[in-house]
Amino acid sequence: MKNMTFKTSLCAMAVAGVLSSGAALAADNTSGTIQGTVATATANTYQKYHVEIANPTTGFKKSISISENGDYRLPKLNAGLYTVRIFEGDTVKLERNVNVEISRDTVVNLKNDVERIAVTGRNIYLDTSSAEAGLNISAESLAKIPVPRDVTSVAMLAPGVTLGDTSFGDTGQTFASFGGASVAENAFYINGLNVTNFRNGLGGSGIPFEFYDSFEVKTGGYSAEFGRSTGGVVNAVTKRGTNEFHAGASAYFEPNSLSDHAPNVQYRDGTVYINNEDDYRQNMEANIYASGALIEDKLFFYGLYTARDIKQEGQLAGSDQIDQYQSDDPFWGAKVDWQINENHSLALTAFSDETTNPTHSYDLDGNLKGVTEESRGGKNYIVNYKGYLTDTFTMSALYGVNKYSLTTVSDADENCPLTVDAREEASTLYPGCWVNQIAEQGDDERKAMRVDFEWQLDDHLIRFGYDSEKNSSFSEQHYSGGAYYRYMDVEAGSELNNGGIVPDGVDQVLRIRKLDNIGSFETISSAYYLEDTWNATDEITVSAGIRNETFDNKNVYGESFIKVDNQWAPRLGIIWDVNGDGNSRLYGNFGRYYLPVASNTNVRLAGAEDDRSRFYVLDSVDADGLPVYDPANEIGSELINSNGEVKDPLQIVDQTIKPMYQDEYILGYETVVADDWSMGVRAIYRDLKVAMDDICNIDDVMVAKGYPNNNTGCVLTNPGTDMEVSYTDADGNLVPVSISADELGFEEANRQYMAFEYNFAKNWDGVWSLQGSYVWAHSWGNAEGYVKSDNGQDDAGLTQDFDLPELMDGAYGNLPNDRRHTVKIFGSYAINDQWLLGVNFLLQSGRPVNGYGVGHPNGTPDYGDTFYLDGENFVPRGTFGRTDWVSKVDMSLQYTPEWDVADISFRADVFNLFNQASVTQVYEVAEQSVGVEDRKFLLPTAYQTPRSIRLSASIRF
Numbered sequence: 001m002k003n004m005t006f007k008t009s010l011c012a013m014a015v016a017g018v019l020s021s022g023a024a025l026a027a028d029n030t031s032g033t034i035q036g037t038v039a040t041a042t043a044n045t046y047q048k049y050h051v052e053i054a055n056p057t058t059g060f061k062k063s064i065s066i067s068e069n070g071d072y073r074l075p076k077l078n079a080g081l082y083t084v085r086i087f088e089g090d091t092v093k094l095e096r097n098v099n100v101e102i103s104r105d106t107v108v109n110l111k112n113d114v115e116r117i118a119v120t121g122r123n124i125y126l127d128t129s130s131a132e133a134g135l136n137i138s139a140e141s142l143a144k145i146p147v148p149r150d151v152t153s154v155a156m157l158a159p160g161v162t163l164g165d166t167s168f169g170d171t172g173q174t175f176a177s178f179g180g181a182s183v184a185e186n187a188f189y190i191n192g193l194n195v196t197n198f199r200n201g202l203g204g205s206g207i208p209f210e211f212y213d214s215f216e217v218k219t220g221g222y223s224a225e226f227g228r229s230t231g232g233v234v235n236a237v238t239k240r241g242t243n244e245f246h247a248g249a250s251a252y253f254e255p256n257s258l259s260d261h262a263p264n265v266q267y268r269d270g271t272v273y274i275n276n277e278d279d280y281r282q283n284m285e286a287n288i289y290a291s292g293a294l295i296e297d298k299l300f301f302y303g304l305y306t307a308r309d310i311k312q313e314g315q316l317a318g319s320d321q322i323d324q325y326q327s328d329d330p331f332w333g334a335k336v337d338w339q340i341n342e343n344h345s346l347a348l349t350a351f352s353d354e355t356t357n358p359t360h361s362y363d364l365d366g367n368l369k370g371v372t373e374e375s376r377g378g379k380n381y382i383v384n385y386k387g388y389l390t391d392t393f394t395m396s397a398l399y400g401v402n403k404y405s406l407t408t409v410s411d412a413d414e415n416c417p418l419t420v421d422a423r424e425e426a427s428t429l430y431p432g433c434w435v436n437q438i439a440e441q442g443d444d445e446r447k448a449m450r451v452d453f454e455w456q457l458d459d460h461l462i463r464f465g466y467d468s469e470k471n472s473s474f475s476e477q478h479y480s481g482g483a484y485y486r487y488m489d490v491e492a493g494s495e496l497n498n499g500g501i502v503p504d505g506v507d508q509v510l511r512i513r514k515l516d517n518i519g520s521f522e523t524i525s526s527a528y529y530l531e532d533t534w535n536a537t538d539e540i541t542v543s544a545g546i547r548n549e550t551f552d553n554k555n556v557y558g559e560s561f562i563k564v565d566n567q568w569a570p571r572l573g574i575i576w577d578v579n580g581d582g583n584s585r586l587y588g589n590f591g592r593y594y595l596p597v598a599s600n601t602n603v604r605l606a607g608a609e610d611d612r613s614r615f616y617v618l619d620s621v622d623a624d625g626l627p628v629y630d631p632a633n634e635i636g637s638e639l640i641n642s643n644g645e646v647k648d649p650l651q652i653v654d655q656t657i658k659p660m661y662q663d664e665y666i667l668g669y670e671t672v673v674a675d676d677w678s679m680g681v682r683a684i685y686r687d688l689k690v691a692m693d694d695i696c697n698i699d700d701v702m703v704a705k706g707y708p709n710n711n712t713g714c715v716l717t718n719p720g721t722d723m724e725v726s727y728t729d730a731d732g733n734l735v736p737v738s739i740s741a742d743e744l745g746f747e748e749a750n751r752q753y754m755a756f757e758y759n760f761a762k763n764w765d766g767v768w769s770l771q772g773s774y775v776w777a778h779s780w781g782n783a784e785g786y787v788k789s790d791n792g793q794d795d796a797g798l799t800q801d802f803d804l805p806e807l808m809d810g811a812y813g814n815l816p817n818d819r820r821h822t823v824k825i826f827g828s829y830a831i832n833d834q835w836l837l838g839v840n841f842l843l844q845s846g847r848p849v850n851g852y853g854v855g856h857p858n859g860t861p862d863y864g865d866t867f868y869l870d871g872e873n874f875v876p877r878g879t880f881g882r883t884d885w886v887s888k889v890d891m892s893l894q895y896t897p898e899w900d901v902a903d904i905s906f907r908a909d910v911f912n913l914f915n916q917a918s919v920t921q922v923y924e925v926a927e928q929s930v931g932v933e934d935r936k937f938l939l940p941t942a943y944q945t946p947r948s949i950r951l952s953a954s955i956r957f
Contacts, residue, residue: 029216029225029235030192030384030396032100033075038086039111040093041070052085053077057242059297062342064391067458075454076386076394078337079138079214079237084108101136102237103216105129107582128582129533129541131573131589132221133666133682134158134232138214139239144769144828145838146892146909149209149252149285151188152176155234157826158217159757159773160684162819162844165921166942167792168202170357170374175203177817178219178232179686180753180777181662182785184796185231185595191238191335191349192450193382193400194228198471198523199444200600200796201786205380205402206353208306210250210287211333213239220684221589221666224529224545224571225452225465230595230662230688230785238349240337241300245292248902248956254948256282256311260915262943265317267935273318274941280313281948299338306331317941318429321369322362329355347384353377354405361435370412370435378403378445392456399449406442410480413439417481419625422928423489423508424935431625432485438515440477444599446470461533463545468526473599475607476518484513485627487618494855494930496615497863500636503617509635509929510618510627516644517609519556521602526550531571539580545571551596551659555606561649562601562716564659567594584671594661597692598786598796605652605694605716605798610644642713650726650734651710654717660692662751679760684753691749691783693719696803701743702727719783719802720748745805751781751815762827770827772841779818782811782877789816790850790924791865800866806856810868813877814848821845838892838909845885848878849922851937855930865925884918886944903956908949915947 034053041049046066053074054061066072077100086094086108094110135158147153155161155176164175164183175183184201187194195205218226218233226233259281265274291302310327333351340346354377361369382400389395412435419432450467490502490509502509531545550565573589603609617633668682694714703709707727717723722741726734741748755777762770784790788799800807823843830836853869860867868875894907921942928934 029103029189030237031076031078031386032102033073033105034077034082034084034098034100034108035071035073035105036084036086036108036110038066038070038072039109040088041066043068046070048088050087052087054083054085055080056083057081057244058300058337058339059243060339060342062388067456069458073392073456073461076388076396078240086110101138102214103235104136128575128577128585129535129543131543131575131587131666131668132218132223133160133668133684134219134222135217136214137217139209139212142209142215144836144894145826146840146890146911148911151203151206151215151234151236154215155217155232156842157824157840158219158232159759159775159822159824160219160755160777161217161232162817162822163920164817165789165792165847167789167921168787168794170376173203176232179664179684179755180751180779180815180817181231181686182787182789182817183231184598184786184794185229187226187229187231187233189233189235190380191236191347191382192384192396192398193380193402194446194448194469195380195402196228197404197444198446198469198596198599199404199406199442199473199603200598200794202794202796205377205404207238207333207351208285208287208304208308208331210289210306211238211304211331211351213237220664221573221591223463223543224531224547224569225463227527227529227547227549227569227594228525228596230593230660238333238335239291239302239304240335240347241291241293241302243293243296243300245290246957247288247290248954249286249288250952250954251287252283252285252950252952254281254283254950256280258949260946260948262946263917263940265940267939273936273939275315276943278313278315280311282309282311284309294336297339299336301334301336303334304332316430318936320364320428321430321435322364324360324362325357326359327355327357329357343388345386347382349382349384350380352379354379359435369433370410370416372408372410372436375405375407378405378443394454395451397449397451400447402446402448404444406440406444406475408436408438408440408442410436410439412436413480415481417483417485417626418479419485419487419627421487421621421625422934423487424932426487431621433624434480436480438477439480440475442473442475442477444474445472459535462531463533464528464530466526466528468524471523471525471599473521473523473603474519475521475603478516479514482514484511484515486511486513487621487627488929489932490929491931495859496636498613498615498636498639500615502635506617506635508618510616510629511613512616513611513613515609515611517603517607517611519603519607521556521599521607522554522558523597523599523602524550524552524554525596539577541575541577543571543573543575547571549594549596549659553597553599553602553606555602555649556608556646559649561606562597562653562657564597564657567659567661568592569594569661584669586669587666588668589664589666591664592661593664594659595786597660600795601716601797604795605714606646606649608644608646609642611641612643613639613641615639640711640713643711647712648726648734650736651712651728652715652725654715654723654725655736656722656724657692657716658690658718658721660688661690662686662688676763676765677760678763679758681759682757684755684757686753688749688751688781688783688785690718691751691785692716692797693749693783693802694798695719695744695746697744697805698725698739701739702737705737705739705743707737714798714803716797718749720746746802747782747808747812749781749783749802750812751779751783751785753777753779764828766830768827768829770825772823772825775822777819777822779815780813781815782808782813784815784817790852800863804860804863806858806860807863807866809856810876815877816847818848819844819846834896834898836894836896838894840890842886842888846883846918846920848882849880849938850877850924851875851880851926852924853927853930854925855927865927869926880924880938883920883922886918886920887914887916888944889913901957903954905954907952909952910947910949912945912947916944917946918944920944
């Protein structure tokens with residue numbers, strides 16, 4: 001029982017310390033800080049005092065002096081339990097055990113010879129040195145509540161974070177929207193290394209939950225150390241070894257037999273569009289780990305091996321194809337820490353999340369059509385150094401390599417063209433033998449380094465640093481079978497998007513589109529920052545920082561096609577300790593945040609992409625799903641989106657282009673209302689000041705200005721602003737031409753977000769804890785951001801928005817990530833020493849629904865599916881209401897019997913306990929061709945995840 005009491009006390013300390021809605025500006029992203037004041041020390045007596053800080057599990061011990069004003073500070077501490085002793089001479093005046101978490105300050109004060117301890121964040125004392133917003137939570141605390149084992153679900157616990165659409169990513173992936181930004185504008189860090197997907201911003205490298213030690217979710221107000229994000233930051237560190245040897249195993253099983261299914265989706269005639277009732281999904285995961293000391297007090301290791309078996313099966317929407325997906329490649333991860341001495345340490349992290357995931361595609365008779373293999377992930381290496389150069393001057397350094405494969409190929413890619421039958425009479429949307437839409441050989445690699453310094457100068461904490469990334473991408477892609485056939489109903493006399501007019505008597509058209517692209521591309525990103533956290537008075541802290549960023553994106557020849565430097569990003573926070581006792585804080589923050597140009601822009605815009613289409617009269621479709629047509633019956637001329645030539649950067653990039661950035665303002669108040677209770681309110685406003693996207697009406701404008709048609713294609717610019725681009729004159733020379741915003745015909749890109757948040761927390765007291773928030777939020781404008789949820793376009797930075805001025809008619813309104821109301825409540829209750837109950841509740845309003853047409857009343861021809869129209873009627877964004885409210889209750893029950901040999905645990909998690917089936921996404925295309933209704937319009941395309949049960953067991957020695 002004594003052992004159980006110790007574990008309960010330690011757990012209480014950990015949970016109380018990590019369920020935090022604020023994180024200290026002064027701590028870095030991989031470690032924490034212990035600091036405090038010895039009030040009895042004066043300018044004449046401070047030499048008599050010193051502080052000793054030790055980690056009993058690793059043997060780390062360091063003694064630091066007290067400043068003349070009685071303050072002390074020790075940063076760069078690994079997360080964990082520490083003993084703090086404050087000495088007057090040889091006499092210990094205070095001794096306390098405290099828990100240190102990443103990016104947080106732990107405060108231990110000695111006042112009038114009376115010990116006083118505070119863990120900044122959600123405990124007795126609040127963080128009165130920070131204006132940052134977010135959530136800090138450990139893996140141990142997450143284990144007490146029912147949470148799916150992925151980073152998005154962790155981020156969803158934080159106020160202001162909502163789930164994005166299911167249109168993006170690989171099988172089973174979901175992404176989060178922070179503060180109204182698109183799901184592709186977040187940054188992800190593991191042990192200080194940026195592992196964000198730099199191809200299109202969607203997610204990043206993933207590791208099993210068993211490897212994580214703690215998470216920090218930054219939703220706003222983050223310091224100058226962080227950049228390359230206009231959404232949020234998810235910062236995580238992995239587990240490490242100690243002097244004690246530990247080993248264990250765990251297993252997680254989500255059986256299909258204990259899972260429910262979403263409802264089927266039917267066309268209005270009663271036939272099935274999406275068959276959900278036969279879906280199959282089953283996940284298994286088994287982990288084994290070991291940790292300990294290779295050399296006591298010096299060299300430590302942690303190693304993890306994870307075996308996984310993920311199986312999913314479902315019918316491709318609107319088709320006669322059954323896809324069976326499997327992922328069973330293992331994960332391995334290791335961390336080695338070398339505590340060289342009390343002043344210097346090194347750490348090496350290595351892990352592999354490489355997977356090759358086959359999808360077997362069958363027809364309804366069970367005949368194999370083909371196998372698609374997705375290669376994802378890669379090997380990753382991180383080296384961290386931390387050094388105490390003096391008692392007041394410290395540094396840290398990092399070098400890391402992050403690899404990620406994007407290869408998707410199938411055995412049908414050579415001979416089976418992509419076919420889509422969008423006609424009303426179609427029996428299946430996807431005829432033919434293809435199984436993979438676009439075949440791609442692709443790889444991304446990031447090489448990153450950074451160095452950070454921290455210098456305590458009396459009342460000023462100066463932090464500065466530099467980081468750089470060299471990101472390389474290779475891509476070779478083409479449509480399956482070398483072509484994309486699309487069959488469409490049309491009206492005679494209508495105009496196609498190549499300008500061709502549909503002849504009389506013709507009601508069906510074939511479009512043949514071909515795409516080829518290959519190349520290697522490089523992007524260099526760098527930044528330096530300077531930040532001063534100044535204790536202006538005993539009650540007021542001012543944090544002022546500046547960050548300067550440079551992005552240099554290169555084309556297939558290695559030439560810079562867009563280079564933006566001197567992006568000055570100021571950060572300013574003011575925090576008032578209202579009563580001077582650490583029990584309440586009033587804070588405000590301003591920050592500017594830049595977003596880099598995704599390497600997808602390099603691949604698509606600065607490579608040798610060849611993308612062209614032809615249109616023909618469609619006679620019929622044969623039994624193999626292939627078109628029957630006469631090549632002589634072509635309608636109009638060839639439409640060339642890109643001709644395979646590598647354009648001069650002066651031709652495809654506005655030479656006055658400005659970087660994409662967002663300004664953020666936060667005002668908040670937080671207070672302790674009882675021994676274990678705290679609450680806070682804050683207001684947030686975000687304004688996307690400048691956006692980048694491509695516009696594609698440039699040739700028409702230049703012809704109107706008297707220049708010949710160069711067939712330039714699309715140009716990267718800031719939509720709605722004047723631009724300068726070079727054109728080829730009659731003599732073949734490149735001539736710079738200035739074009740006004742009025743001539744281009746675009747309004748400026750606009751995205752704004754406003755939110756009011758209330759949050760509360762009841763910290764763990766050994767029996768129960770509870771935390772929650774309510775957020776009213778509004779996201780509006782005419783541009784979602786990096787990607788476009790409405791049509792699932794993950795072409796980061798090159799969406800269909802702004803391609804033509806007519807596409808933006810009606811675009812202003814409530815944006816896809818506008819979730820007006822969100823309620824989150826989660827917590828745990830110890831029924832007794834052996835049984836623990838966990839609850840996680842979410843209530844969230846729906847998102848706006850649009851109706852897209854493929855033509856425009858002014859005669860602009862078919863351009864895909866992004867005109868805000870219903871037939872011939874003009875309908876602004878969001879005209880068709882909203883999707884359903886989502887209500888979800890998750891529960892867990894954990895049994896931990898007493899056993900002296902090892903810690904064992906058995907657990908069951910039920911997700912979506914009441915099996916709510918709210919519609920989360922609908923089909924928003926109103927027309928399949930000009931004047932022809934799409935029968936799928938407003939049909940559900942996604943429901944909230946149905947009820948499932950996860951069973952798990954673990955043993956730890």
